[in-house]
Amino acid sequence: MFVDSHAHLEGEQFDADREQMIARAREAGVETIVAIGSGTGPGSLDCGIQLAEKYPFIYATMGIHPHEAKLAADADFRELEQLAKQPKVIAWGEIGLDYFYDHSPRDVQKQVFLTQMELAQAAKLPIVIHCRPSDGSDNAWEDCLSLLHEQWSPNGLGGILHCFTGTWAHAKRALDMGFMISFAGNVTFPKAQQILDAAKQVPLDRMLIETDSPFLAPVPHRGKRNEPAFVKETARQLGELRGLSTEEMGRQTAGNFYNFFKLAESGKNEVAGR
Ligand SMILES: [Zn+2]
Ligand SMILES: [Zn+2]
Numbered sequence: 001m002f003v004d005s006h007a008h009l010e011g012e013q014f015d016a017d018r019e020q021m022i023a024r025a026r027e028a029g030v031e032t033i034v035a036i037g038s039g040t041g042p043g044s045l046d047c048g049i050q051l052a053e054k055y056p057f058i059y060a061t062m063g064i065h066p067h068e069a070k071l072a073a074d075a076d077f078r079e080l081e082q083l084a085k086q087p088k089v090i091a092w093g094e095i096g097l098d099y100f101y102d103h104s105p106r107d108v109q110k111q112v113f114l115t116q117m118e119l120a121q122a123a124k125l126p127i128v129i130h131c132r133p134s135d136g137s138d139n140a141w142e143d144c145l146s147l148l149h150e151q152w153s154p155n156g157l158g159g160i161l162h163c164f165t166g167t168w169a170h171a172k173r174a175l176d177m178g179f180m181i182s183f184a185g186n187v188t189f190p191k192a193q194q195i196l197d198a199a200k201q202v203p204l205d206r207m208l209i210e211t212d213s214p215f216l217a218p219v220p221h222r223g224k225r226n227e228p229a230f231v232k233e234t235a236r237q238l239g240e241l242r243g244l245s246t247e248e249m250g251r252q253t254a255g256n257f258y259n260f261f262k263l264a265e266s267g268k269n270e271v272a273g274r
Contacts (some may be wrong), residue, residue: 001250002235003032003257004228005182006094006128006162006210009058010039010047013214013225022055025228031254032263033228034210035060036128037083038094041068042076045083052088059263060086061128063093063120069104069112077115084123090261092120093128094162099140100132110143117151126261127152127159129179131166141170153177158260163212168198175206180260182208185218185226187237199241208260209234209253 004025014021025033035058037048048060062083064072083089095116097109104112120127129148133140152159158178163186164171171181181202187195199207209231211218217226218233232246239249258265 001247001254002028002030002209002231003034003254004030004211004213004231005034005160005208005253005257006036006184007033007213007228008038008215009033009035009051009213009228010037010044011214014227021227021229022058025231026057028229028232029250030228030231031057031265032257033058034090036094037062037089038065038068041065041071042073042079045076045079049083049086049089052086058088059090059261060088061091061093062089063095063116063128064112065094066096066098066109066113066130067101067103069109071104072112072115077119080116081119081123084119084125089125090263091128091159092116092123092125093159094130095120095127096130097140097144098130098132099134099137099143106143110147113144113147114151117147121152121155121157124157126157129159129161129174130163131161138166138170141166145170145173148174148177148179160208162210163216164198165195166198167194168201171198171202175202180206180208180256182210183234183238184210184212185216185222185230185234188219188233189222196237196241199238204242204252205256205259207238207253208257209238209249 035048039047052060163184235249
């Protein structure tokens with residue numbers, strides 16, 4: 001009844017027990033997982049696809065994360081264009097802007113973001129957005145939302161704002177551009193008030209849940225390695241906020257996921273169209 005819309009399943013943190021971790025997710029009711037294929041950057045961009053080929057209930061993305069934007073070369077964009085044609089690839093990402101870590105210069109991040117938006121549009125794939133501002137600022141939100149407004153919104157393909165940490169005003173701008181808002185385990189943290197305030201107002205049929213495994217484990221697993229089985233903690237927290245049970249919130253967000261990506265529900269798992 002749960003869909004984990006964002007997990008880094010190929011992470012080396014799972015090398016010792018990847019199969020068991022995926023089995024635990026299934027036992028916990030996670031019927032579908034999206035394996036995010038940004039890996040460690042160029043050279044590993046097919047990592048999500050490899051897992052999706054192995055497991056029928058795993059879908060994949062691929063793209064260059066803003067952290068690795070400075071490593072992106074022409075050949076990597078050509079590779080992504082080819083990978084985008086793989087049948088289990090449902091979105092391009094994660095892409096966007098990260099002004100918190102600034103692992104790549106901001107102008108390079110913007111350029112690599114723009115290039116990938118063009119390629120995703122040509123491939124007719126929605127995009128998965130990573131957006132993190134500097135501490136106490138909304139600088140990355142302003143840049144990201146205005147780039148999306150100019151360069152992405154008109155094509156109607158939409159996408160997902162992953163691990164949403166912004167305000168309701170940010171969420172509203174993205175919703176108006178056809179984006180889904182995905183919430184992660186940090187909604188369970190004590191300092192999550194701004195996220196919860198936004199989550200109160202996001203329409204129920206536009207919400208998704210994710211783990212961002214192996215990062216950002218929810219309470220009561222905080223500080224440990226995260227894994228897809230823990231996505232139910234995010235459903236529990238959002239359910240409490242919206243007056244739904246954990247299971248109801250799981251089913252609601254799972255249905256939203258299948259609708260947005262026009263995928264058959266669990267068990268069938270063929271791509272019904274994009
Ligand atoms: Zn991210
Ligand atoms: Zn991620």
